[in-house]
Amino acid sequence: MRSNPIYKRERTVGSRSIRIPMILTVFNCILALAALLNMYSMVAQVEVTAEIQYSAFLELYVFGAVIAFVMILFVMPALTAGSISGERERQTLDLLLSTQVTGLEVAAGKLMAAMHHVILLFVSSFPVMAMSFVYGGIRLWDLAFLVLSFLVAALFTACIGICFSALCRRTTMATALSYGMLALFVAGTYGINQFIWSMANVENVSYVNQIGGMGGQVNSGGFLYLLLLNPAVTFYEIIRGQLGRQETMASVGQWFGGRPDNPILGAWVPVSLVLQVLLAGVFLAAAVWCLSPGLPKGRRSRREKGPGAAK
Amino acid sequence: MLKIENLKKTYGKHPALDGLNLTIEKGALFGFVGPNGAGKTTTIKILVGLLAPDEGTVTINGIDAGREYQKIKGLVGYVPDSFGIYDNLKVWEYMEFFASCYGLDGLVARRRCTALLEQAGLLDRADFFVDALSRGMQQRLCLARALIHDPELLVMDEPSSGLDPRSRTEFKELVQELNEQGKTILISSHVLSELAQMCTDIGVIEQGRMVMGGSMKEIMERVDQSNPLLIVVRGSLDRAMAILRSHSCVRTISIKNDCISISFTGDSQDEAQLLQQLVDAEVPVTRFYRQQGNLESLFMEITDHEDKEVLQYEVKPDL
Structure with a gap:
């Protein structure tokens, strides 16, 4: 099987860049600092109370997972938003596309390079994350499931970045739109539910005042299922399930007014992971479409004013 | 290919x-x-x-x-x-x-x-x-x-x-x-x-x-053919113009100082014939030649750059 030349080149160039070592260093420094402080506070507590707080190790696990997840959300668009627009700015995209490399290979190569960096990030954090196994509470399966959710979140955010990178001429614009789209999925879906639920509550209160009796339970309706596309909610559900804190962490089904159980709410994490992978595929397909030469006139004319006119 | x-x-x-x-x-x-x-x-x-x-x-x-x-x-x-x-x-x-x-x-x-x-x-x-x-x-x-x-x-x-x-x-x-x-x-x-x-x-x-x-x-x-024929005369401009206007191969005539520039559709034999006519009419011709053709002149011609200072006459086909 022919290896992807774009991925090979990105690996070579990436290995000579300071960017990835810097990200790894910062990420692992934060994790290591958290672990050290956690261990120190626990030992100090043992000295005073002679009791070991085993839950503190789980907090370390949660803290590490949150840091890793936030890093993915922040790092992936930055890594991918300039991947294709950067080629365009460097005037190397035409050289690439004039070869037998297809638009799909370009987009896939960029995606593989970004995922390569994320996997490196996870693997490098394993020693610190493994500290949570010292006193138990987290199974290997839990960790594997968490890594799977990270990979899906990374794929999702990377595909958003690649899509806008293929669509925009400038990296700054691609980066802004990538973060904007991500914010729409993470904060926007939550905000929409909050808004709809608030409106429903207002209507309910006025109705109750009119009839002077008891109002029924209101919720945000079908808008809740928009949260299936929110990687942060998926991550929350995974952590909630692993910690088993039913009383302090409400399930998504209880959010925005609550609702009776149904098959989607029951299989929230797998459904949301599958949907996010599918949506990532749509973003990647859009990027490939932008890189194909058979682009309709209007789209291309907005992106380029025409090579002849440029001279 | x-x-x-x-x-x-x-x-x-x-x-x-x-x-x-x-x-x-x-x-x-x-x-x-x-x-x-x-x-x-x-x-x-x-x-x-x-x-x-x-x-x-x-x-x-x-x-x-x-x-x-x-x-x-x-x-x-x-x-x-x-x-x-x-x-x-x-x-x-x-x-x-x-x-x-x-x-x-x-x-x-x-x-x-x-x-x-x-x-x-x-x-x-x-x-x-x-x-x-x-x-x-x-x-x-x-x-x-x-x-x-x-x-x-x-x-x-x-x-x-x-x-x-x-x-x-x-x-x-x-x-x-x-x-x-x-x-x-x-x-x-x-x-x-x-x-x-x-x-x-x-x-x-x-x-x-x-x-x-x-x-x-x-x-x-083709560039050479499309280049103007340049004729430099000393005086007797009217006589020269009369001959040129009556010649069937002459399309346009431009005059800049003593130099007459004509767009001439004939071949080298027609050029020789025209020169002979001018000499026979006792027009003192000091220079008679085709402007040297190159791609630049062709390019300029196609992209329509005209010398605005040149006085130009259109020769009617029936003349």
């Missing part, structure tokens, strides 16, 4: 190509000439599969570029007018990367890269980073890159722009060497004197249409 038929491309409302037709024979070194915005780069981008035409067909070796553009990419090497380089890539890595883009790997790729770097005179710089090379060297590297898959057609869009005279000469020699080796080359350039020296064929594009095309010899003959 290459056949373009009725090629059309529009950017918004602006037509870049308006029914372009072009044929290039195998082994030709074809000069593609035209003013800015005439549609040269659009044509080239369609040829190399970077743009899709709105209408028309491009066939290379009988293969339709619109339907099988991936196949066409294996037949065409492309040197753009301005090209980028990758930071942190060495010259041999750059070549091997593009070799892998054409599915060449391992020893085959390495041998091909070595041969091309040697031909481009860059073998001793193989371990240099690409961005450390001079502009001329980068251009030669770009040419070597375009040849990595041994294409049958090499398309170059103003390849010598931004090069100093020495680099330009070296680049020209390299292009000629490739043409002698049997490569069909399409080269677009604004350095018309350079094209005139090396091209076997030439095509002139204006407003998205091919306005003139053929072998360099034919074109230069």
